[in-house]
Amino acid sequence: MEYFLELFMGGLTRGSIYAxxxxxxxxxxxxxxxxxxxxxxxxxxxxxxxxxxxxxxxxMGVHQFxxxxxxxxxxxxxxxxxxxxxxKIAYKPLRHAPRLSPLISAIGMSIFLQNYVLLAQTSDFLPxxxxxxxxxxxxxxxxxxxxxxxxxxLTTAVVMVFLTLLIKFTKIGKAMRATAQDRTMAMLLGxxxxxxxxxxxxxxxxxxxxxxxxxxxxxxxxxFFIGFIAGIKAFTAAVLGGIGSIPGAVLGSFILGLTExxxxxxxxxxxxxxxxxxxxxxILIFRPGGLLGKSTTQKV
Amino acid sequence: xxxxxxxxxxxxxxxxxxRALDHVNIDIQQNEIIxxxxxxxxxxxxxxxCITGIYTPTGGDILITAPLRSGAASKTERINGLKPNxxxxxxxxxxxxxxxxxxxxxxxxxxxxxxxCRTRSGILGAVLRNHTMVREEQAVVDASYQILxxxxxxxxxxxxxxxxxxxxxxxxxxxxxxxxxxxxxLLDEPAAGMNPHETLELDTLITRIRNEEKVSILLIEHDMKxxxxxxxxxxxxxxxxxxxxxxxxxxxxxxxxxxxYLGEECDVES
Numbered sequence: 001m002e003y004f005l006e007l008f009m010g011g012l013t014r015g016s017i018y019a020x021x022x023x024x025x026x027x028x029x030x031x032x033x034x035x036x037x038x039x040x041x042x043x044x045x046x047x048x049x050x051x052x053x054x055x056x057x058x059x060m061g062v063h064q065f066x067x068x069x070x071x072x073x074x075x076x077x078x079x080x081x082x083x084x085x086x087x088k089i090a091y092k093p094l095r096h097a098p099r100l101s102p103l104i105s106a107i108g109m110s111i112f113l114q115n116y117v118l119l120a121q122t123s124d125f126l127p128x129x130x131x132x133x134x135x136x137x138x139x140x141x142x143x144x145x146x147x148x149x150x151x152x153x154l155t156t157a158v159v160m161v162f163l164t165l166l167i168k169f170t171k172i173g174k175a176m177r178a179t180a181q182d183r184t185m186a187m188l189l190g191x192x193x194x195x196x197x198x199x200x201x202x203x204x205x206x207x208x209x210x211x212x213x214x215x216x217x218x219x220x221x222x223x224f225f226i227g228f229i230a231g232i233k234a235f236t237a238a239v240l241g242g243i244g245s246i247p248g249a250v251l252g253s254f255i256l257g258l259t260e261x262x263x264x265x266x267x268x269x270x271x272x273x274x275x276x277x278x279x280x281x282x283i284l285i286f287r288p289g290g291l292l293g294k295s296t297t298q299k300v
Numbered sequence: 301x302x303x304x305x306x307x308x309x310x311x312x313x314x315x316x317x318x319r320a321l322d323h324v325n326i327d328i329q330q331n332e333i334i335x336x337x338x339x340x341x342x343x344x345x346x347x348x349x350c351i352t353g354i355y356t357p358t359g360g361d362i363l364i365t366a367p368l369r370s371g372a373a374s375k376t377e378r379i380n381g382l383k384p385n386x387x388x389x390x391x392x393x394x395x396x397x398x399x400x401x402x403x404x405x406x407x408x409x410x411x412x413x414x415x416x417c418r419t420r421s422g423i424l425g426a427v428l429r430n431h432t433m434v435r436e437e438q439a440v441v442d443a444s445y446q447i448l449x450x451x452x453x454x455x456x457x458x459x460x461x462x463x464x465x466x467x468x469x470x471x472x473x474x475x476x477x478x479x480x481x482x483x484x485x486l487l488d489e490p491a492a493g494m495n496p497h498e499t500l501e502l503d504t505l506i507t508r509i510r511n512e513e514k515v516s517i518l519l520i521e522h523d524m525k526x527x528x529x530x531x532x533x534x535x536x537x538x539x540x541x542x543x544x545x546x547x548x549x550x551x552x553x554x555x556x557x558x559x560x561y562l563g564e565e566c567d568v569e570s
Contacts, residue, residue, distance in 0.1 A: 171412075171419065171437065174405070178413045181402040188352060190388035190417025190480050 006144035007265040008258070013149045013218070015257025016156035019250045020211030021234035022241070023163065024083075024204030026249040029238070030180045031200050033099065037106040038086050039208060040231020041113035044224065046079040046209030047128070047216040048117060054129050068131040075209040082113075083205025084198055092194070110228070117224040125223045128216040148218040155214060159207060160250060167246065172199055180244075236280055242293020251291055255279070303365040303376055304329050305484055305516055306351070306392075311360035313343075313350055313540075320346045322540040323360065328484065330367060333510055333517045335527045337551075338537035339560055344520045345397065347537070348488055352394050353384040366391045366483055389417050393477035394486035397520075399469050403462035407453060407472055410461050411444040414479025444479060450512075451475040451505070467498040471505065478513065485509065487519040491526050499526055506530055528552070536560065 021043055028036045050071040057067045090109045094102040135147045167173035178186040179196045187193050215230070216222045233256065241252025256276055263275035283291065304327040313321040320343050328334050336344050350357045357380060365376045379387060393414075402410055419436055448454045451471050456464055461472060470490060477485055490506070491499045503526055509515055521527050527534065528548045536544040536551060538560040544551060551557055 171416065171440075174409055174413055175416055177405060177409075178402050181404060182400055184354065184384070185396075185400045185402070186413065187384040188354075188388055188394055189414045189476065190385050191413065192385050192417075 002143055003265065007261045009145050009149055010265075011258035011261030012254065013152050013257070014261060015254035016152050017211045017215045017230070018234045018237045018257055019253035020156060020159065020207045020214075021230055022238040022249040022253045023246065024208050025235050025238040026241075026243055026246060027176075027200050027204050030244040030246075031176065031183075031197055032091070032095075032102075034091060034102050035106065035235065035243075036086075036091075036201075036204075037103070037231070037235075038090070038109035038113060039083075039204065040227035040229075040234070041110050041117075042079050042083050042086070042205045042227070043208040043212040043230055044117065044222070044227030045082055045113065046075040046205075046212035047222045047226065048121060049078040049209070050075040050131075050213040050216065051126060051128055051222060054131060058129065064131070064133055067129075071131060072210065072213050075213045076206045079205045079209035079212070080202045083201040083208075086113075087198060087201040092197075110231075114224055114228065121224065123224065125221045128220050128222050130220065131213070131217040146218075148214070152214045152218060155210065159210060163203070163207075163246070166203075172196070176200060233276070236276065239290055240280055240283055242290030244294075245290070245292045248290055248292035255291075305365055305367065306518070307361075307363040307365070307376075308347075308351065309361045309363070311347070311350060311362065312358050313346055313355060314358045320540050321350065321357070324537070324540075324542050326535055326542065326545075328516055328518055331510060331514065331516055332532045333506065333519070333530050335531040335534045336518060336520045336537065337522070337524075337527060337534060338543075342537040342560075343540040344537055345488060346540075348394060348486055348520065351379075351387075352392060352486065353379070353382050353387040356381045364390060364392070364484075385417065388480050388482075391481065391483040392486060393480045393482035393484075395473040395477055395488055395490065397489045397492055399473060401461040401469060401472060401476070403460070405461060406458050407448065407456045407461055407464065408441070408444055408458065410472060410476050411447055411479045412440055414476045415440045415443060418481055447475050447479055451478075467494060467501070470494065470498075470502070474505070474509070478509070478515070482515060485515050485517045487517065487521075489520055489522065491521060491523045499523060502526070503530060 021039065024039045024042070025036060028034060028039070053071040053074040054067050057070060086109055090105045091102050094105055130148070132148045132151050135150070138145060138147055138150060167176060175186065175191045175196045176199070178189070178191060179193055183193055234253065237253040237256045238249045239252070240256060241248030241250070256279070259279050260272045260276050264272045267275070306326070306328040308324060308326045311321055311324045312319065324347060336347065338344055346355070349355045351362050362379050363376050364379055366374055368374045377390070379390060382390070402413065419440060445454070445457070448457060451474065453468060453472055453475060456468060461469065464472060474485070474487070474490070491502055494502065506517060506519070507530065510517055519530075531548055534546065534548055534551045535542055536554070536557050543556050543560060544554045546554070
């Protein structure tokens with residue numbers, strides 16, 4: 001039972017991180033129908049920013065909590081700036097181009113950012129400081145719930161509630177939904193669509209940065225390639241749940257996280273990806289639009 | 301006479317080698333209801349797309365003189381090449397031939413989006429929720445309610461737009477356009493697909509909007525009964541050119557117009 005719980009918590013943790021990244025994919029897709037392949041790199045840049053900030057602050061002898069907060073904030077700001085800039089450079093000029101062009105541009109951006117970090121930093125795995133302290137009250141449960149896991153779960157929950165409220169009730173949220181449903185009409189009603197798209201990239205990037213910092217301090221090491229793997233997994237989760245749907249991305253992420261965790265625990269860690277992608281194939285056979293996605297009928 | 305609200309001069313639009321609009325001149329005075337008619341493919345919708353910023357015209361001038369609330373004359377601006385959202389900010393709102401509501405948002409939210417360009421708060425305000433921001437949001441809700449009440453849609457407020465009956469969806473489009481506080485409302489075939497009863501309601505609604513809201517109206521319409529009863533003046537287009545203009549009575553008897561609609565008598569012998 002304890003082993004099951006350990007795997008379950010591990011799965012939820014993975015799922016949370018996937019969800020934080022998958023939201024960026026699905027929100028951008030919902031608005032401009034583009035798979036932003038550079039999104040995983042934004043997450044990686046978030047982790048690197050936090051590492052650099054934390055190292056500097058640690059040398060200065062700042063308190064652990066302060067390091068955590070400042071590093072997280074720095075990662076969010078820096079990653080958002082990257083997300084904003086990537087959109088302006090790589091996607092905005094291609095707004096009216098055929099759909100394949102921005103896709104290729106996105107892949108190019110992803111390769112560029114990976115290699116940029118590889119050259120500017122290093123190709124080795126770097127140790128990431130454990131930014132999250134050991135909580136005393138967690139000791140009795142330490143077999144299946146580590147402090148980092150608790151922090152990841154709580155942070156993700158708070159972020160999701162916040163995002164839901166933002167999209168449902170605020171002006172920018174309404175503008176985002178309107179733009180997703182009919183961009184031209186939104187423009188004709190005076191919505192500044194470019195600003196809405198930028199905001200979407202900034203929000204998505206901020207979420208990815210939070211995910212990057214959390215997972216890095218959970219696993220304890222990072223390199224320039226983590227964004228690629230995490231990006232592919234989160235993208236899978238978004239498709240699984242129905243790309244373009246926000247609740248879908250969250251659901252897909254948790255399903256993917258739990259499947260991987262149980263496959264690792266009960267079968268073998270070698271089969272982790274096999275199970276994950278077999279599940280994706282199965283779901284797409286029976287529900288091509290994803291779990292919560294719209295099934296579109298072609299009009300003739 | 302004061303400057304026209306909308307003064308379009310020599311508007312030309314080429315798509316490759318095809319001239320969709322050929323030196324079209326149209327002017328609209330304050331408080332007028334103007335109809336733009338013509339056979340299918342005459343360029344009426346292209347004309348709308350040009351003046352609302354969806355297309356950038358190849359030639360000509362689109363001049364607007366927005367009336368100030370105080371009644372004083374304001375300056376004339378050339379709006380060629382502005383983005384659609386900027387044109388809306390200047391005070392021209394439009395609807396489409398087919399319904400383009402946001403189907404998965406409520407009726408109230410649809411109208412609130414229309415208020416978007418008249419409010420300031422951005423993402424920071426949404427996060428911090430300061431006092432001004434909350435007050436502004438409440439004002440938007442109130443104003444949107446008022447518009448829905450005037451248009452007679454208040455009982456649908458919280459329904460999803462896609463669940464409304466057809467006639468109500470059409471009226472919601474007009475309500476949403478009104479929410480942007482236009483001085484000129486551009487309606488593209490507002491009566492398309494309506495039954496005679498709904499068309500009659502639309503007739504009263506449009507007249508009321510002109511009289512009570514002081515909004516001028518330019519409409520494209522094929523329903524001649526509606527056009528003749530509503531319009532102060534009519535412009536007729538064919539093959540991208542303006543072929544006639546005048547009061548409904550003049551248009552009814554204009555041989556050019558009859559020719560455009562019914563074709564020329566063909567002389568078999570020659």
